[in-house]
Amino acid sequence: MKEVMMKSMRLSLIAGLLLMLAPAMASASGGGALKHTEITFDNETLRKGLTVFTDVCMGCHAAKYLTYRNLMAYPELGLSREEVDELRGDKGLLEGLITELSPEDATESYGKVPPDLSVITRARRGGGNYIYSLLTGYESDPHGKVEDGNYNAYYPGNRIAMPDPLAWFEHDESETADLEEQARAVSSFLTFIGDPHQLERQRIGIWVMGFLVLLTFVLWLLKREVWKDVKH
Amino acid sequence: MIEKMMNTRLFHWVDERTQLGSIIKSQLTEYPVPKNFNYMWNFGSLALLVLVLQIVTGIFLVMYYKPSAELTYGGYTVAFDSVERIMRDINFGWLIRYMHAVGASAFFVVVYMHIGRGLYYGSYKGPRELLWIIGVVILLIMQGAAFFGYLLPWGQMSFWGATVITNLFGALPVIGEYLQQLLRGGFAVGDPTLNRFFSLHYLFPLLLAAIVGGHIHALHVVHSNNPEGIDIDQEKETIPFHPYYTVKDALGVGVFLLGYCYFVFFNPEAWGYFIEVDNFVPANNLQTPAHIAPVWYLTPWYTILRTFENKLIGVLMMGGSLAILFVLPFLDRSKVRSARYRPVFRQMVILFFVSVVVLGYCGHSAPSATLKIVGAIATSVYFGFFLLLPFVHKFEKTKPLPEGI
Ligand code: HEC
Ligand code: HEM
Numbered sequence: 267m268k269e270v271m272m273k274s275m276r277l278s279l280i281a282g283l284l285l286m287l288a289p290a291m292a293s294a295s296g297g298g299a300l301k302h303t304e305i306t307f308d309n310e311t312l313r314k315g316l317t318v319f320t321d322v323c324m325g326c327h328a329a330k331y332l333t334y335r336n337l338m339a340y341p342e343l344g345l346s347r348e349e350v351d352e353l354r355g356d357k358g359l360l361e362g363l364i365t366e367l368s369p370e371d372a373t374e375s376y377g378k379v380p381p382d383l384s385v386i387t388r389a390r391r392g393g394g395n396y397i398y399s400l401l402t403g404y405e406s407d408p409h410g411k412v413e414d415g416n417y418n419a420y421y422p423g424n425r426i427a428m429p430d431p432l433a434w435f436e437h438d439e440s441e442t443a444d445l446e447e448q449a450r451a452v453s454s455f456l457t458f459i460g461d462p463h464q465l466e467r468q469r470i471g472i473w474v475m476g477f478l479v480l481l482t483f484v485l486w487l488l489k490r491e492v493w494k495d496v497k498h
Numbered sequence: 499m500i501e502k503m504m505n506t507r508l509f510h511w512v513d514e515r516t517q518l519g520s521i522i523k524s525q526l527t528e529y530p531v532p533k534n535f536n537y538m539w540n541f542g543s544l545a546l547l548v549l550v551l552q553i554v555t556g557i558f559l560v561m562y563y564k565p566s567a568e569l570t571y572g573g574y575t576v577a578f579d580s581v582e583r584i585m586r587d588i589n590f591g592w593l594i595r596y597m598h599a600v601g602a603s604a605f606f607v608v609v610y611m612h613i614g615r616g617l618y619y620g621s622y623k624g625p626r627e628l629l630w631i632i633g634v635v636i637l638l639i640m641q642g643a644a645f646f647g648y649l650l651p652w653g654q655m656s657f658w659g660a661t662v663i664t665n666l667f668g669a670l671p672v673i674g675e676y677l678q679q680l681l682r683g684g685f686a687v688g689d690p691t692l693n694r695f696f697s698l699h700y701l702f703p704l705l706l707a708a709i710v711g712g713h714i715h716a717l718h719v720v721h722s723n724n725p726e727g728i729d730i731d732q733e734k735e736t737i738p739f740h741p742y743y744t745v746k747d748a749l750g751v752g753v754f755l756l757g758y759c760y761f762v763f764f765n766p767e768a769w770g771y772f773i774e775v776d777n778f779v780p781a782n783n784l785q786t787p788a789h790i791a792p793v794w795y796l797t798p799w800y801t802i803l804r805t806f807e808n809k810l811i812g813v814l815m816m817g818g819s820l821a822i823l824f825v826l827p828f829l830d831r832s833k834v835r836s837a838r839y840r841p842v843f844r845q846m847v848i849l850f851f852v853s854v855v856v857l858g859y860c861g862h863s864a865p866s867a868t869l870k871i872v873g874a875i876a877t878s879v880y881f882g883f884f885l886l887l888p889f890v891h892k893f894e895k896t897k898p899l900p901e902g903i
Contacts, residue, residue, distance in 0.1 A: 330572050331582050364571070382572035385582070388767070389778035460778075461585070463592045471763025478759060482752030489749045492741050496533055 300420060301402060303450045305394040305457050307465060312343050315455025318448050320353060320363070322431050323383065326372065330362035331384035332459045340462050378427040387453075387460040394457040396420065401449040404435040500527060500740065525718060530736035531743050532724035534903040538619075539722070540750030541612035547751060548605045549710065553703050555598040562588055565696035567652060567689040567781070574780045577652040577692060596766040602644050603772045604758050606795035609640065618847055620835030621723040627827035629716040634823045636709055641796060643702035646695040648793060653777030658790045660695070661687045666816075669809040686783065726903050727836025735903050789864045797861030798854050801873045802880070804865065815877070822884050829884055832891035834899065842894040846883055853879035 316337070319329070334354045337345040350359070362384075369379045387393040403420040407413075415435055418426040430436075432445050458464070503509060504519055513519040562584050566576035574582075584591035613633065616622055622630035645663065649656045664687060668678040683690025724730065737743075767773045771794050776787050792800050802819050806812035837844040853876040860873040 328572055330574075331579075331586060336586075362571075379573070382574070384572075385778045389775060391770075391775055461592070463586070467592060467596075467763055471759065474759050474763060475756065478752060478756050482749065482756060485745070485749040485752045489745045492745045496737060496742065 300392045300395045301399040303398040305454045311451050311454045315451035318452040326380040327383045328364040329384045335359045376427045385460050387457045394453040397453040398449050404430040526740045529739040531739050533737045538615040541608045543747040544608040552601050555594050558594045565692050567692050581651045596762045600761045618837045620727050622827045625720045632713045646699035649695045652781045654779040655774045655777040657781035666813045669813045798857035801857040801861035805874050805877045829887045834896040839897040850883040
């Protein structure tokens with residue numbers, strides 16, 4: 267009886283949380299179920315992802331919030347000065363990774379300007395899994411409407427203006443594993459640069475939580491001590 | 499510790515000129531508080547903590563944030579770029595930004611709990627009517643502050659959220675169009691809107707700080723309610739705020755920070771609830787997102803708005819759903835405060851809480867025929883609560899009140 271308030275509050279809270287999680291779970295898979303890949307931030311994967319990005323994606327896309335200096339500064343990537351110099355050519359260290367393709371040329375060739383990929387995994391439901399699915403989602407249109415190479419099983423509406431960047435559609439069996447690994451690596455890389463301090467954040471977070479658990483425990487003891495004579 | 503501090507010469511010097519000592523006594527070490535609070539009474543101090551956190555983190559954000567909708571490379575803007583710079587290049591900028599973004603949601607969590615507490619235990623009833631009314635003013639200013647703040651990163655949801663909400667003002671007769679243009683600083687949401695929202699986003703929390711002062715002052719005049727909802731003996735049934743409630747509030751802070759820091763460090767977007775996915779897409783006035791929804795804490799009122807086909811009625815009902823909180827103390831005629839002793843009221847208020855949660859869910863989800871009906875029912879329950887309230891005391895058999903606490 268006495269705790270009905272607590273109970274009803276808790277009830278509303280639990281109901282709220284459940285309602286909250288339902289669409290979150292659903293949206294994590296973004297409409298049609300996405301393929302699942304393992305997003306990892308180990309140095310090997312991130313470097314491979316960077317290579318795929320600079321060799322393939324950067325032909326059309328930029329990642330302007332990622333500067334050449336960042337490639338050295340973020341310990342997860344940890345490129346050497348020589349590697350960065352080779353990549354950037356005559357571009358400044360503080361410049362972002364920007365494509366040579368001008369928006370005008372892009373519009374002329376593809377009808378659309380390819381979006382900047384700096385925060386793309388945060389801007390799409392499904393994040394890294396969405397990128398992975400997209401790159402390995404070029405198929406024949408089951409309804410035969412969209413021509414091959416423009417049909418993507420995971421793009422909303424299925425007609426995508428991006429030409430199959432990893433040449434997934436026509437690959438033969440022997441290349442599957444390699445292409446999947448490229449897609450996984452670049453998806454991981456893009457997830458990383460979407461929030462480049464995320465690993466540091468989580469590392470610090472562990473200490474913060476540990477400290478708070480201790481602090482809360484001490485405060486609980488203190489509260490009990492102070493209140494021990496109060497009858498209520 | 500406090501006594502020691504109050505015996506120093508410096509303190510005496512200050513005390514002679516400000517009477518700081520008697521303030522500390524009357525407001526803290528001798529301020530009487532009912533001894534039977536449960537943990538629902540912790541949310542007030544938490545709200546104060548979050549307000550301070552928001553102001554402090556906000557001031558640091560302003561040092562680097564640039565309110566400009568001027569386009570930059572890749573379809574971004576100066577404003578969006580400056581937020582990303584905070585996230586990437588400023589030392590611990592990510593921490594400040596996430597503390598602020600998570601803090602906005604945390605603020606509403608604690609304030610909604612705080613309000614729910616007041617509703618359930620009848621804290622809005624005499625002699626605390628004005629205290630309650632000041633609280634409703636705080637709620638409205640908070641909602642305004644959060645709404646203005648959400649425009650600042652200038653993402654798709656920032657832009658379209660502001661467009662939808664400022665549009666509402668246009669629905670008002672006579673002054674509507676003028677008001678809408680005044681808010682936007684033009685015909686459409688754009689750079690002038692961003693600048694005035696930024697200005698107001700800075701102003702509102704500072705206003706809040708002042709009004710919160712008034713709220714606490716009013717509280718210390720009429721004193722706290724308690725879970726039994728009865729008037730108590732201010733001598734025998736109270737304990738001094740310090741150290742009893744300072745330490746209990748501190749414990750609450752510890753528990754709160756555990757939750758807050760979990761989100762800040764491990765889940766800052768909270769699955770898209772605190773920072774929406776679409777807000778990482780730069781604002782684009784030519785491309786309407788498939789589904790525009792405000793952040794979770796505004797969704798209950800958004801549902802009330804959407805329930806009515808007629809825009810003007812929707813706007814009025816939404817405004818009314820908040821405004822009616824002002825007159826709540828005068829709608830409720832029962833002499834008994836706490837829902838513990840009011841069986842009918844208790845059912846009603848629980849149903850009311852559920853209706854707010856359901857309204858929030860409906861407002862967050864993409865519209866559908868079913869949700870529309872669910873939303874309409876929840877809206878009726880919401881208003882039904884207030885409509886029924888003036889009559890409850892006529893037939894409700896309240897339970898006998900205890901002698902003391
Ligand atoms: C030949 C040019 C080209 C290359 C190379 C290219 N893209 Fe694209 N990309 C585009 C275009 C054009 C669009 C716009 C597609 C649309 O919206 O229909 C696009 C869109 C995208 C999108 C956004 C899809 C959405 O949901 O809106 C992602 C993600 C993407 N590309 C990733 C990549 C990745 C990763 C690579 C490298 C492996 C890559 N792209 C290589 C041209 C290219
Ligand atoms: C009532 C307290 C406050 C609330 C509820 C609040 C809420 C918000 C919200 C929801 C955002 C958008 C968050 C995001 O998506 O990143 C925001 C951004 C911002 N706020 Fe506040 N805020 C408050 C106080 C303040 C104060 C006092 C200041 C300045 C002194 C401030 C400065 C800023 C700045 C510069 C931004 C833009 C940076 C960003 O988007 O992260 N805020 N605020």
